[in-house]
Amino acid sequence: MSTGWRIEVDTDRCIGSGSCVGMAPAHFRMESGLAAPVSATVEENEAVIDAAESCPVEAIAVRDDDGTVIAPS
Numbered sequence: 001m002s003t004g005w006r007i008e009v010d011t012d013r014c015i016g017s018g019s020c021v022g023m024a025p026a027h028f029r030m031e032s033g034l035a036a037p038v039s040a041t042v043e044e045n046e047a048v049i050d051a052a053e054s055c056p057v058e059a060i061a062v063r064d065d066d067g068t069v070i071a072p073s
């Protein structure tokens with residue numbers, strides 16, 4: 001059984017565009033100008049995929065419970 005997905009934001013890459021917060025406000029927030037996951041683990045959902053795909057610098061990684069990167073593709 002899946003335990004959900006993990007979200008990571010690489011704050012060395014994040015340029016603070018805010019796209020992820022706009023796409024998935026339930027899952028990302030801004031902290032001192034950089035994005036952070038609201039929760040490190042989430043239920044599987046399309047919004048976090050869309051947010052990871054929308055990041056202009058691919059700073060977001062969404063992983064399944066095996067650690068495989070699901071997004072960005």
Ligand code: SF4
Pocket residue numbers: 009013014015016017018019020021034035054055056057058059060
């Ligand atoms: S979309 Fe990417 S660059 Fe923009 S705030 Fe989110 S993590 Fe940072």
